[in-house]
Amino acid sequence: xxxxxxxxxxxxxxxxxxxxxxxxxxxxxxxxxxxxxxxxxxxxxxxxxxxxxxxxxxxxxxxxxxxxxxxxxxxxxxxxxxxxxxxxxxxxxxxxxxxxxx
Numbered sequence: 001x002x003x004x005x006x007x008x009x010x011x012x013x014x015x016x017x018x019x020x021x022x023x024x025x026x027x028x029x030x031x032x033x034x035x036x037x038x039x040x041x042x043x044x045x046x047x048x049x050x051x052x053x054x055x056x057x058x059x060x061x062x063x064x065x066x067x068x069x070x071x072x073x074x075x076x077x078x079x080x081x082x083x084x085x086x087x088x089x090x091x092x093x094x095x096x097x098x099x100x101x102x
Contacts, residue, residue: 018067031071038064 022030041061048054 027071027075031068034064034068034071037061038068 021033025033038061041057041064045054045057045061048057
């Protein structure tokens with residue numbers, strides 16, 4: 001299923017383009033891709049005519065910022081015993097895996 005319900009063409013062939021990129025790029029390359037797309041949408045939104053088009057670019061930038069934050073959290077070390085996660089305690093619940101696209 002497409003991450004962006006407004007653009008189902010990204011998952012033509014049964015796999016989402018972002019999933020292919022995540023699988024094929026290194027962690028650093030993937031984070032760079034996400035950062036670049038975030039910046040692209042932020043930089044161009046002032047040049048859009050009409051509020052709806054600019055708002056859509058702001059929404060897209062927010063999605064890429066969220067995906068970048070999630071990718072950065074994946075590389076963060078787990079909390080140590082005594083630093084928020086006691087030995088034997090259940091880990092925090094997984095984040096929402098629903099589509100990030102508005």
